[in-house]
Amino acid sequence: MSSNIDPTREELLWMYSHMVLSRRYERMMDRVYMEGKTPVFDMAKGPVPGEMHLSDGQEPCAVGVCVHLNDDDYAVGSHRPHHVAIAKGVDLDAMTAEIFGRTTGLSRGRGGHMHLYDQAKNFACSGIVGQGIGIGVGHALAIKMKGGSQVSVAWVGEGGANQGIFHEAMNLAGLWKLPYILVIEDNHWSVSVSKDRSTAVARNSDRAAGYGAVGEYVDKNDVWGVYAAAKRAVDRARAGEGPTIIEIQTHRLVGHFVGDPEVYISREQKQALTDPIVIMRDRLVAEGHMTEGDAERIEEEVAQRLGVAEEFARSSSEPQPADILESALH
Template sequence: MHLSRGQEPCAAGVCAHLTADDYVTATHRAHHIAIAKGVDLDRMTAEIFGRSSGLSGGRGGHMHLFDCSVNFMSSGIVAEGIGPAVGAALSFQMRGLPHVAVAFIGEGAANQGAFHEALNLAGLWKVPFVCIIEDNSYGISVDKKSSTAVPRNDVRAAGYNMPGFYVEDNDPYEIYAVAAEAIERARNGGGPSLIEIETFRLTGHFTGDAEGYRPEGEKEAIAKRDALPAMRAKLIANDAAALSEIERIEREADEIAARAIAFARAAPEPMPEDALKMVFVGGDHND
């Protein structure tokens, strides 16, 4: 499992500006984005559990989530979602629809050929597309400084004739503001944008990752920068929300998550004879 703990502001701040008609692609670390986009949590959890009531009948697992009702998809292949997102944006443009396509990627994906090819076309065609780079400093165990020629990927936007933005310190308010500007520009025919967000992966690359590659004290330091408790404290300090209101929201969120897990555990496993359904066999589409 590739957990999203620590990166929640990236999803919430961007998806707050999107509708079900807008198109979103995400990475193997996709759950926070899926939830923010409105993916059905019961069916997503069932998919993670490999159950027949999951989004893809248990075939995709936790990295390959598809919910056509809200135009969301994710893939475990690095940088794979950028091309489909640019394609969706081109489709919106050609049909004259006021929709936007957003691709979430990690900072490591910005070194893939698919990133550069897709952004080149997005800039050339001026499609309604926004690329969000979640920079959590590590591509699995390789730190950004050891893999990337530039210290910040937002500077790469200039090479594709689009604006580039950088958001520091996982700031929910700044993410929201920058995303608002980029998405509004895209909707109004102003073309694509590239946004890199400094965020923090509070867990390992995957569940069980020993994280031996992190320098001593780094994990403890970024834990103190967790945006969720910081936002909680800020809302209370600014009288933007009462403690009782926040506690109610937290209880409701816990209950929703518990119901989704119970739904997934109670759901039946796929039948063996269904293994070849919804796949291509011998060049022919089978049921």
């Protein structure tokens, strides 16, 4: 479908500033994650142990959808969740502390970066690839049974869309006409397996017809295209017209995880990738929605906010073994 619904200036600036916030967040996370992990890469070391999946380049998939959502709408991210959490408004201090494994984190530091949970923003995510598809349908069923007007959105990679739960969940979403939107972030790679080696159809949005859903396809990581597709999908969901699959052609500008040697992608392929933030900034300036000065101010505000979040996490205490049986909720 074509992009024929234009964002307001306020929406454009919201999307842009949240893309910048998300990208700078990932750069900060890349830096703190690598602390203490070299010269021989050791995942268990440093202030943020474990695996780390960053979303650089995939920001349009988050902001173009979340700009239409309210706090009480449901959002379930994947194992690569930071951009969606930030766009859904998850508290940056508590999220950062959670990733650092500290007691002030969203779940008192017990979830880590792939298991962020914020009840105030109806946000969750999971390290089990594809799981969010079913959780999202569960949210949508709950909304319908309670007669609510919210929508439920889940994000999954094109690799995760090949999990069995995709078919079961989409079938029920279509059968029951649930207020459900599945966003497929097609970054072409499932770790090192390319989509053409794993998926029988060229477009996952074509699968929608098999489940009584509407399929939307967004090319070129286009934030305007995501905005328009998501607006149609949210309007349909709130009107009781059932589910939508939004497939977005996106790309990750970084490895699958921090430390990925990326031997499966050539230098030429990597160099050909474009940056959606640079594209959006240039277009906003060219169309008079924003000045270069506005862009600089956004960068400064973001840097200041991230400094506060990092300091909050670093200065928070580590969990104690004696507290393990206490609830993870604050």
